[in-house]
Amino acid sequence: MxxxxxxxxxxxxxxxxxxxxxxxxxxxxxxxxxxxxxxxxxxxxxxxxxxxxxxxxxxxxxxxxxxxxxxxxxxxQGNLGMSIFMQQPVAEVLWSRAEPTLMLATLSVLIATLIGVPCGVLAAVWRGSRTDQALSAVAMCAASVPSFWMGLILIRIFAVQLGWLPASGYGPPDAGLLEKLRHMILPSAVLGILNSALIIRFTRASMLDTLGEDYVRTARAKGLSEPAVIVRHVLRNALIPIVTVIGLTMALMIGGTVVTETVFNLPGVGGLVVRAVLRRDYPVIQGTLLVVAFIYVLINFMIDFLYTVIDPRIREAR
Structure with a gap:
């Protein structure tokens, strides 16, 4: 204790x-x-x-x-100052813009994880195969595509041509959660797809490091099925670097959604910071960056705690 x-x-x-x-x-x-x-x-x-x-x-x-x-x-004392231009406390200004940014970051990380971890596992299990090469090529392309370009392409396809989703905005002020989520599908897909590339590569590398361990061969020798070996022994022991990159992706999403929020006209923190910089609104810039830094520290603290949950040996070593 x-x-x-x-x-x-x-x-x-x-x-x-x-x-x-x-x-x-x-x-x-x-x-x-x-x-x-x-x-x-x-x-x-x-x-x-x-x-x-x-x-x-x-x-x-x-x-x-x-x-x-x-x-x-x-x-x-919990006071981030008063905005020079908006004549409001910086904390209130940030809180009014936090929901779109936090929702965008959370949904994007969820999409990136759902794409990145399974694809990384498959690429490692079938290493050297055409599936591995195809997934690695897709990850490389996704990492190279600018977010604003992919955003414009998705808007043209799903909003303009098909009319399935709204092209921009966050819905009317009285919009419900489902309507807001509907507006978040396209921007979240953009960031999720692009950031899944890093998770795919980290998952693949971590899985390959674990697949060669002695306990994996022992599990197979005991007659365990291949899915059980992959999930219970390989993936579980490869989770620490995967959790690390997912947590850092979440932190980067919160602090780096400016371009995507601009393309989709979302009233988030990114647009607030851009306008504050153009106006030289010192309190807003300082308060926002300090809050983002605090979120980075908090996420790293949570990742460190998850290490002890994933691997009990770390908890015992401490």
């Missing part, structure tokens, strides 16, 4: 250090970049005195170190 608490405390401390480093880097890069959010807010007709007055209201005239420590003091 004491060892488990020690490991937990170590992971939490490491996560806090990562978030602090991210906060310093994000704050520095945002404030050192060219452009003034107040000048953008007030427009071309504003005088230097007007800009200076508003900068003082937002505390942007203070030294950068002072601004950073004031911001970190707010973050520790």
């Amino acid at each position: 004491r060892a488990a608490l020690k490991v937990l405390a170590s992971r939490l401390l490491g996560g806090c250090v990562v978030l602090l480093i991210v906060a310093v880097m994000v704050f520095s890069l945002v404030h050192l970049a060219s452009g003034d959010p107040i000048a953008v807010l007030l427009g071309d007709q504003a005088t230097a005195a007007d800009i200076a007055q508003v900068r003082a209201q937002y505390g942007l005239d203070r030294p950068l170190a002072t601004q950073f420590f004031l911001w970190m003091g707010q973050v520790v």
Whole structure:
């Protein structure tokens, strides 16, 4: 028990250090970049005195170190600041845009996993065959296709020509869950198909490493059926790198859906960040990137916990 608490405390401390480093880097890069959010807010007709007055209201005239420590003091209290342009708390702005992004990331990872793991298993079991070569070729092509191009192709086929699915948007404000899911099918398919390529390759490599182990030959010698050997012995022992890449894919989805959200006109976090960058809305940029970094840390923590569930030897070693 004491060892488990020690490991937990170590992971939490490491996560806090990562978030602090991210906060310093994000704050520095945002404030050192060219452009003034107040000048953008007030427009071309504003005088230097007007800009200076508003900068003082937002505390942007203070030294950068002072601004950073004031911001970190707010973050520790759960306050990500106030958006300069939307005049809303950053946390509320993010929460209003979080649902489409989280739904898109979750469905995309689900599709990528349902495609990637079975295809990777088949490619490993039938290594060297035409099936293996075909699946490897498909994975390579999927990894090379730009997401915006595939999105436009799927829109043309399933929305324009066949009329089966909506081309863009997230449905009306009062839309139910099924209607929202219907709008998410195409963007989720785009990201799911493209990101399944990495899962296929990792699954295949991990399965090939495990297939040559002595306990696999022993299981076959005992007369177990080939499906039982593959599922119970090979796949289970090959899950750790597979779970790792799936978790990292989920984290990348949350932080990297900007292009897909733009193509499908989804009101998600990606579009919010793009507009915040164009406007130099410092609090929104800083708050969003810090939240994304926190999600990365949380997902890595969950992956680390899953290791102990998948392989009891890791739990005993700790």
